[in-house]
Amino acid sequence: MHKYSYFSGNWLAIKMNNSDVHKRLPLMTGIVYDLGCGVRPYEHDIKRYANSYVGVDWSNTLHGLRAEIVADLNQPLPIESSVANTVVSFQVLEHLREPQTMVNEAFRILRDNGRIFISVPFQWWVHEAPYDYFRYTCYGLEHILSKAGFVDIQVEAINGFWVMWALKFNYHTSRYIRGHRPTRMLMRVLLTPLWFLGQAIAPLLDKIDFNGTETTGYFATARKP
DSSP, X not given: OOOOOTTSSOHHHHHHHHHHHHTTGGGOOEEEEEETOTTOTTHHHHTTTEEEEEEEEOTTOXXXXXXXXXOXXXXXXXXXXXXXXXXXXXXXXXXXXXXXXXXXXXXXXXXXXXXXXXXXXXXXXXXXXXXXXXXXXXXXXXXXXXXXXXXXXXEEESSOHHHHHXXXXXXXXXXXXXXXXXXXXXXXXXHHHHHHHHHXXXXXXXXXXXXXXXXXXXXXXXXXX
């Protein structure tokens, strides 16, 4: 799982992403292909249930190339058809110029009854520029999965308005940590308690007043018939 620090402004986002993956781990079985694997944060956890794990990423990755298969996810993959039991792709689809191509290829390399697990941002800041192209609503994500041929599609909001708002506040105010070192240290001392308090309270507020249309992103699962 991704590691995080409670002194950061985004530990809640990482914690929630970890939780969404963790509760679905028992379904990630057989031969698992991780499309856009990056630093492979979930490899160890997935291999507790899977027979094997194969990382796929492109050569221009900003995280250090650690993939067994080097490929551009905007293009057809150099992988045989019907070889995977599970395909996962976490926070990757927004970075692809041709996201439908990747979803189509995931469908192709999956065996019958194989499953795909995808997480994507919705209300989130531009990151890893200039390789940041899209944001997805639940309906858009369902559309591209259905268009590829997937069935039993389930799309869930990762969080609600209050968590989204707290995280956006934290990312926005992190811009104020600039200037000379003493100034940066002072701003971090002032902001860190606010960041922590917002991230601690926001999940409680989401339980009271949940709105899945205001969220940082979505987690989708689907099956190849």
